Amino acid sequence: MKVFCLSLLMILLAGCASGPRIDTSHTAIGQSSRVQYVILHYTSTDLAHSLQLLTEEQVSSHYLIDRAPATIYQLVDENRRAWHAGESVWQGRTWLNASSIGIEMINAGYTEGPQGKVWQPYSQAQIDALIVLLKDIVARHELPLGSIIGHSDVAPQRKVDPGPLFPWKQLADAGLVPWPDAQAVVNRQVLYAMQLPDVAWFQAQLARQGYVVDQHGILDEATRNVIAAFQMKYRPARYDGQPDAQTAALLDVLNTP
Incomplete structure (x- = not known):
């Protein structure tokens, strides 16, 4: 009898250790990866x-x-x-x-x-x-x-x-990241060289890219750091954090549908 009780206890403990029985026969279509x-x-x-x-x-x-x-x-x-x-x-x-x-x-x-x-x-x-x-x-x-x-x-x-x-x-x-069309950048750079947008425009365009940047229209150090991060990716030859015509053209082309 003791052996039977001990065996039953072990079976019950094993069931508890393995967790609840879960039925996985139904799958929701409304789901996606947690990775973004x-x-x-x-x-x-x-x-x-x-x-x-x-x-x-x-x-x-x-x-x-x-x-x-x-x-x-x-x-x-x-x-x-x-x-x-x-x-x-x-x-x-x-x-x-x-x-x-x-x-x-x-x-x-x-x-x-x-x-x-x-x-x-x-x-x-x-x-x-x-x-x-x-x-x-x-x-x-x-x-x-x-x-x-x-x-x-x-x-x-x-x-x-x-x-x-x-x-x-x-x-x-390789089709893994978006990239601006080179000729479109050249064309818009000519326009922005004649009249450069203000700092507020750059901050708004950088936010559209995904960056966190205050929208106060002031070229502070934080804004220059964000501009430099963008330039480092799309214009690595010069990433001085200064708003210029080429950076404006790159942002405009990337953000234009």
Whole structure:
């Protein structure tokens, strides 16, 4: 009798440990992935230190891509939150760790030289691996064009990664990010060179892109940081944060349906 009671107790405990029985035979059509964005970063350090930081500290990312060979490491399951974006805003959404996939790339970032910042280029193998990974993520999560952004986009007041040497145009050529038509930019640049819009116009256009920027019409440091983040992506040859005709043309073309 004791053996029977013990066996019954074990069965009951096993049932409790496994959780409730859930019927999954019905599936709602009104659903989508929780992932809304993919945010790109560089690590500012080498592979060994990056792995230590991203696995043993509170900061983390879903993926890490080495330079050579371009190995892709998955560190966090996509269904779980990684701690990579910090305080962040894009298209009105805040604290994007909950709604994004973070990808870190092994890259030293920059060093300070006599002429200013000296940036480390990305390896082509690394970018090739990234593009393959991004295409897979975009397909599985059904992400619309414009969902792949940089850390500097979502936190322009404190972050500059993935930096001006990150080849956004290669991602655009692969169909992963929007890109302005070059001739349309040239045509509108001529017009804006004759009459440059005021600061309020730039702030409004940057907000339409997704950036968080105060709409007060003053060219303060925060606004210059946002302009620089935009320029770093679409005009990396000069990202001085100053509103000019070419930046106006780029914004206008990108924001024109």
